[in-house]
Amino acid sequence: MMNYEIDKRILQYLESVEAGTPRACREQIALAEHVRKCFASNDVYTDTDQLDKYLSLVKYFPYERLFPWEEFLLALWDCTYWRRTGRPRWKTLFAMVGRGAGKDGFIAFDGACSVSPYNPVSRYNVDICANNEDQAKRPMLDLVDVLETPRWEAKLDKHYYHTKEIVQGRKNKGIMKGHTNNPKGRDGLRSGKVILNEVHQYENYDNITVFVTGMGKVGQPRVGFFTSNGDVSDGPLDDYLARGRRILFDGEEDDGFLPFICCLDSKEQVHDPENWPMANPSLPYLPDLQAEIREEYKEWLEHPEQNVSFLTKRFGIRSGAKEISVTDYEKIRATNQPLPDMRGWQCTVGIDYAELNDWAAVNLHFRQGERRFDINHAWICLQAKTLARVKAPWREWAKQGLVSAVDDVSIHPRLLAEYIRRAAGMYNIRMMAMDNFRWTLLSDEMKKIGFDANDKSRVKLIRPSDIMSTDPVIQACFDRGLFAWGDNPCLRWAVNNTKRVRSSRKIGSDTGNFYYAKIEAKSRKTDPFMALVASMAIEPVLGSGLPVELPPLGAISL
DSSP states (O other): OOOOOOOHHHHHHHHHHHHTSSOOOHHHHHHHHHHHHHHHHSOEEEOHHHHHHHHGGGGGSSSSSOOHHHHHHIIIIIHEEETTTOOBSOOEEEEEOOTTSOHHHHHHHHHHHHTSTTOSSSSOEEEEEOSSHHHHHHHHHHHHHHHTOTTTHHHHHTTEEEOSSEEEETTTOOEEEEEOSOOTTOTTOOEEEEEEEOGGGOOSSHHHHHHHHTOOSSSSOEEEEEEOOOSOTTSHHHHHHHHHHHHHHHOOOOTTEEEEEOOOSSGGGGGOGGGGGGTOTTGGGOHHHHHHHHHHHHHHHHOGGGOTTIIIIIHSOOOSOSEEESSOHHHHHTTOOOOBOOTTOEEEEEEEESOTTTEEEEEEEEEETTEEEEEEEEEEETTOTTGGGOOSOHHHHHHTTSEEEEOSSSOOHHHHHHHHHHHHTTSEEEEEEEEGGGHHHHHHHHHHTTOOTTOTTTEEEEOHHHHHHHHHHHHHHHHTTOEEOOSOHHHHHHHHTEEEEEOOGGGTSOBTBEEEEESSTTTOOOHHHHHHHHHHHTGGGGTTBSOSSOOOBOOOOO
């Protein structure tokens, strides 16, 4: 392992998160672990001289110092580089914090640094984009207020030129400017840094694409996404949150994407004010804001229908949504338990695929008392049109034997049948299950290995109602830590890509039940998890499984 040193500003924040002073959400705890791992394994360094100079500008602002989380981000985003190339280690920053944390103030300070003489990259333009004029121009106007402070105006005028529309560094020549949400006419920008403010309001990528794809004309390009949570589902915010959590919890390579996510872990945590800094890391330093949020909290308790955005904006939790995650990340991670040697055990088999020219998956499901054990394997069609949109590290999963890459126009049903045939030589397969509408493509190959849909004791073609009745069992297994899947990041990833959607009589089911759906159809695959769901829909054929005493642990390989 290479020698490395972490700058004291970064280390201070890491240690406070790890110590829980103040309390930090699970995303911040995972980020602290991720940042330490990056410094330990990457040949990177923090330019402490540059950081010191940037922080020396704080004295001109109406506060004594940046908050620890702001120093942390400034150090990582603006001052940490690959040693070999000198390029930013983290080009892209995604920061979601509770309303009132000081996003605009940080953007204003960061802009002052970026166009200052301390930035060695000349003409480093900072372009701020938002959905309305106030959000786009507020950080720049905050900086203008600083530059017009009577005490500092004469001194700062030597280094910055400004109007009500722009701020320019006199030596750097970089210009800081706000832009509203009309992407037309922005192709001529020469941005060094693009900042997208309040991303939760973005319904599509029109603005983001225009601003970000025009970069590269200036050295050390950087992109910043700043936001509180919001109510626009399946938009860019959800994509960035999902990517950040895959990096933090599923081991996906960050590729220069720094996910700084602050939110409560659950709605129930809002009732303890000690938890509030989990969503707003500035709160311990802002007593007036604390008092204001306490008043909002009391009003929300009395009239929640009049303040539906309270949980979302202040604490990063969407309230009243019909679509919810299958379970939380900690419970998904808890499935990473070693599998026993299950040779000779009885099991069920679940199969899932949307299209055989995309992904497919098979799940072997075992039960012993209350505990459940699963062996899951997926196939990926390398010629799938949507494969480029899948950001998961599937090549690494293929090396681990968790997925099979199929270089063909589609995944031949014979591959799935052969996998199940080999499994039948090791385990006692009691029954097979898969979606009622997709059996036809597999039927011929499955008949060859002894599974015929006409034999109801061997094959069950499941319907949405079967999945709804299985959901409570799946929830109980997650809640009580009864799942053991081995170390299978592909299956964990698939769970994270799945949402529970409350059913309604419109689709023929009673309200209160849940069915499963993809969070995003093209890039977030759910096949491995849905194969597990299918296998659990026929779990009753296993009874209570084998006696409670477990055999010795052993490697499972197919």
